[in-house]
Amino acid sequence: MKVLLLLALLAVSALAAQKRYDGYKVIQVKPKNVASFNALAKLYKEQNSIYDFWTEPRSLDESIDIMVPPTHAKEFERILRTYNLEHRVKIQDVQSAIDVSRKDQASPTNVKDPRSRSGSSRYAVNWTQYYDYTAISVFLAQMAQAHPDIVTLKTIGKTHENREMYMVKISNTPANSNVTKNAIIVDGGIHGREWISPAWTTWLINELAENYAAHPQYVDNLDWYILPAMNPDGYVYSFADDRLWRKNRNPVNGPCVGIDLNRNFGFHWNEGGAAGNGCDQTYHGPSAFSEDESANVRDAILSVADRTKAYLTIHSYGQYWLTPWGYTADLPEDYPLLFDLAQKAVNNLTAVYGTQYTIGSSTNVLYVASGGSDDWAKGGAGIPYSYTVELRDTGDFGFLLPAEQIIPNNLELWEATKVIAEFVMEIVN
Numbered sequence: 087m088k089v090l091l092l093l094a095l096l097a098v099s100a101l102a103a104q105k106r107y108d109g110y111k112v113i114q115v116k117p118k119n120v121a122s123f124n125a126l127a128k129l130y131k132e133q134n135s136i137y138d139f140w141t142e143p144r145s146l147d148e149s150i151d152i153m154v155p156p157t158h159a160k161e162f163e164r165i166l167r168t169y170n171l172e173h174r175v176k177i178q179d180v181q182s183a184i185d186v187s188r189k190d191q192a193s194p195t196n197v198k199d200p201r202s203r204s205g206s207s208r209y210a211v212n213w214t215q216y217y218d219y220t221a222i223s224v225f226l227a228q229m230a231q232a233h234p235d236i237v238t239l240k241t242i243g244k245t246h247e248n249r250e251m252y253m254v255k256i257s258n259t260p261a262n263s264n265v266t267k268n269a270i271i272v273d274g275g276i277h278g279r280e281w282i283s284p285a286w287t288t289w290l291i292n293e294l295a296e297n298y299a300a301h302p303q304y305v306d307n308l309d310w311y312i313l314p315a316m317n318p319d320g321y322v323y324s325f326a327d328d329r330l331w332r333k334n335r336n337p338v339n340g341p342c343v344g345i346d347l348n349r350n351f352g353f354h355w356n357e358g359g360a361a362g363n364g365c366d367q368t369y370h371g372p373s374a375f376s377e378d379e380s381a382n383v384r385d386a387i388l389s390v391a392d393r394t395k396a397y398l399t400i401h402s403y404g405q406y407w408l409t410p411w412g413y414t415a416d417l418p419e420d421y422p423l424l425f426d427l428a429q430k431a432v433n434n435l436t437a438v439y440g441t442q443y444t445i446g447s448s449t450n451v452l453y454v455a456s457g458g459s460d461d462w463a464k465g466g467a468g469i470p471y472s473y474t475v476e477l478r479d480t481g482d483f484g485f486l487l488p489a490e491q492i493i494p495n496n497l498e499l500w501e502a503t504k505v506i507a508e509f510v511m512e513i514v515n
C-alpha cells in the first residue's frame with residue numbers, strides 16, 4: 087500500500103514538472119495557391135520556434151498542421167485572413183489531448199496486462215502501450231539473449247547525455263561464412279515526440295526474431311540492421327519533460343537546446359529548409375554531423391552500407407512514403423525505380439485496413455529540406471532505395487497517436503516492409 091502511494095506521488099510530481107500546452111491549438115491549413123503557400127513557408131522558415139509545424143510544408147496539394155500558442159492566436163488568425171486560407175481546428179486544446187493520451191504511456195503505475203494483445207508476456211515491451219527508453223533497451227537485450235542465433239545487439243556510441251545507442255543486427259549468416267547477403271537498414275526515433283516510430287522498430291525486431299519460423303525467408307536471404315531509436319535523449323525528454331520535444335538535447339545554442347538531427351546529416355547540408363537559429367525546431371546545428379547521435383548513426387550505416395540496398399527511416403506523421411531528394415526539387419536519376427517500389431509497398435500496406443499513404447513524388451514540391459538522413463543514405467552512403475516513411479495518422483491525433491493503433495499500424499507497415507524485403511533479396515550485385 088505504502089509503495090503504491092509513493093509511486094502515485096512520484097507520478098504526480100513528474101506530471102507537475104512537465105511542460106504544459108494549455109490553450110495551444112493544432113490548426114490544419116490548406117494552401118490554395120503559391121502566394122499562400124509561400125506565406126506559410128515563410129512562417130515555417132522564420133518563426134517555427136513559435137509556430138510548431140507538426141507537418142512540414144512541401145507542396146500545394148498537402149495541408150499543413152500547425153500548433154499555435156495562445157499568445158499568438160490573434161496574429162495567426164490575421165495570417166489566415168490575409169491569405170484567405172482554408173483551415174480547421176484539429177486539436178482544440180493540446181494539453182487536454184496530452185492528458186487523455188497519458189493512459190497510453192507505460193509507467194510503474196500504469197502497466198497493462200502484457201498478455202492481453204500480443205501474447206508475449208516475456209519481454210519488457212509489448213505494443214499495447216508506449217515504452218520509455220529504459221524498457222526499449224531492456225527489450226533489445228532480452229531479444230539478443232532469447233535469439234542468440236539471429237539477434238546481435240551492438241552499441242554504436244553514446245548520446246550527448248551519455249546514453250548508449252544501439253543497432254540490432256538480425257542475421258543467421260555464420261560469422262565464418264563467406265556468404266554475403268543483401269541488407270536492409272531500418273531506423274526510427276530520430277525525432278523524440280514521434281513515439282510510434284520506436285514502437286514499430288521494436289515490433290519489427292520481434293517479428294523477424296521471435297516469429298522467424300512464420301517467414302524464415304526474410305532472415306535466411308537478408309541481413310537486417312535496425313536502429314530502434316536514433317535520438318534517445320530527445321525520446322527520454324519527450325517522456326519525462328515535454329511530450330512534444332523533437333530535437334536532441336545538446337544545449338549548443340545559449341538559452342535554446344537541441345539540434346534537429348534530421349537536418350544535421352552531411353549531404354547538401356544547410357542548403358535550405360533548415361534553420362540557422364538554435365531556438366528553431368529545424369535547427370541544423372553548427373556543422374554537418376556535429377552531433378554525437380547523427381555521427382554515430384553515420385558510422386553505423388557506413389560500416390554496412392556496401393551490402394545495403396534499402397534504407398527506411400521511420401517518422402510520424404502524415405502517412406507519406408517519401409523518396410529523395412529532400413534538398414532539391416530535382417529528382418534522382420533512378421526515381422522511376424524508387425517510385426515503382428514505393429507504389430508496390432504502399433499498395434500492400436493499404437490492402438490491410440485501407441489506410442491511404444501518399445507517395446512523395448517530388449514533382450510538385452515547392453519547399454525543400456536539406457540535411458535529412460534519407461538524402462545522405464542515398465547520396466552519401468550510396469544506398470539505392472532510400473525512403474522516409476511518415477506513419478499514422480493524418481492529424482486527428484498527430485504525435486499523440488493512441489496506443490491501440492500501434493499494432494494495426496505495425497501490421498500494415500509490415501506488409502509494405504515485406505515488399506521491400508522481397509525486392510532487395512532479388513537484387514544481384
Ligand SMILES: [Zn+2]
Nearest residue numbers: 277280401402
Ligand atoms: Zn520526424
